[in-house]
Amino acid sequence: MVERYREQLLRELPEVDLFLGVDAQLSIVAALRDLINGRERRLLFNSLSGVVGEAPRLLAAPRHRAYVKITEGCDNRCSYCMIPAIRGPLRSRAVEDVTREAAWLERQGVRELSLIAQDLTAFGRDRAGHAELPLLLDALIKATNMPWIRLLYLHPLGVSQALLERLAAEPRLLPYLDIPIQHASDAILKAMNRRYDRAILEHLLANIRAAVPGISLRTTLLVGFPGEKETDVEELIEFIGKNKFDHLGVFAYSNEEGCPSEYFPDQCSEEEKARRVDLVMATQVKISAARQKSYIGQTLDVLVEGVARESDLLLEGRGIHQAPEVDGCIYITDGVANPGDIVRVRIDTAHTYDLAGGIV
Ligand code: SF4
Structure with a gap:
């Protein structure tokens, strides 16, 4: 909001003393001091040059898990997204900066580290000219004993062989990837400017599953995009029925002010968007229920x-196949454990999204 509406906010929200842009976190204390000392209310921006790495942090999530953001901004140009315009171009943190934070988190009791970014696979590209995510993962494995390291939000085009090799070889890198594909119809993917088509996706998914057997995959879809026809929705449903993601979220498209897609013809009605969301989810519910049933009788590592x-x-x-806050959970019906313990649970019951069982 602050990056985007700047002076307008200052004008329209007189009750707000201080507006900070996305890279101004480190200036908060000095800015508050200025306010206390009688300086005027104002807007404060730092140049979009780097990602805050040295900032002290508070753990807002439970002590045994944490998110670590490894880049800021994005160099992709998806036609429906304002993030590059608001958050600026890609800026990656230094490898040592991320490992230092991870080691600190480990000392605080964190056992599951979820790496996040607009697109994890872009890490390092702004600095080194090529993706450095595999290098970062090697460094994290070396610098910490963090038992669970999870990767969230990977652009399909950036999922490399080097990355998959790391996942296959290192058990602390969880066999779980969140890869938002958005759609599976070539026409819609092209209109979204996603730079891949259905054939590339099919090849990628087969490649991932061959390289990391048993991997869990999550994706996100966007339906109701301008110009999306009934046949595009049918193709999407057929695609997810065939490729069976473990977890899937569906969003209804909405116009973002200033995005190219705002001006695309054949905008979809809200009613129709909701119908399409329901159609896709109805397919996924069946896939998810069948997937959940397959865990019955298995003994899983569970982070309490x-x-x-x-x-x-x-x-x-949660099991390895369940990311925090989005993928359901495992109810432990028998046994004693503390938050942050990783225990072995034998699954005896499966619901659509959740599982249940006792500690063995
Ligand atoms: S949707 Fe994601 S990858 Fe595309 S421009 Fe936005 S942040 Fe970047």
Whole structure:
């Protein structure tokens, strides 16, 4: 909001003392001091030159898990997205900066580190000219004993063989990837400016599963894009029925002010968008339920989150195939453990998204 509406916000929200742009975090303390000392309310921007790496952090999530952002900004130009315009071009943190933060988090008790970015696979490209995610993962494995390292948000075109080799060889790099594909119809992918087509996606998914057997895949889809026809939706449903993602989120497209797609013809009605979301989700529910059933009888490593949200009588945790906050959970119906423990749970019950079982 601040990057985008700047002076307008200053004018329209007189009750706000200080507006900070996305790279101005490190200036907060000095800016607050200025305010206390009677300086006027103002807008504060740092140049979009680097990612804050040295900033001290508070753990807002439970102590046993944390997100670490490794880049800021994005150099892609998806036709529906304002992030590059708002957050600026890609800026990667230094490898040592990320490993230092990870080591600090480990000392605080973090056992699951989720790496995040607009696109993890772009890490290093702004600095080195090529992707350095595999190098970063090597460094994290060396610098910490973090038992679970999870990768969230990878652009399909950036998932390299070198990355898959790391995942296959190192058990602490979880066999789980979140790869937002957005769609599977060539026409819509082209209109979205995603730079890949259905054939590339099919090849990629087969390649990932061959390189890392048993890997769990999550994706995100966008339906109701301008110009999307019934046949595009049918193709998408056929694609997800065939390729069976473990987890899938569907969003209804909405116009972002200033994006090219805002001006595309054949905009879809809100009612129709909602219908398409429901159609896709109805397919995924069946896939998910079948997938969940396949865990019955298996014994899984589970990171204990604490007492279950559903009932004080149960514990709740997550398996390797379940990312925090988005993928469902495992209810622990028998046994004792503390938050942050990684225990072995034998699965005896499967629901559509959640599992249940006792500690062995
Ligand atoms: S959708 Fe993601 S990859 Fe595309 S421009 Fe936006 S942030 Fe970048």
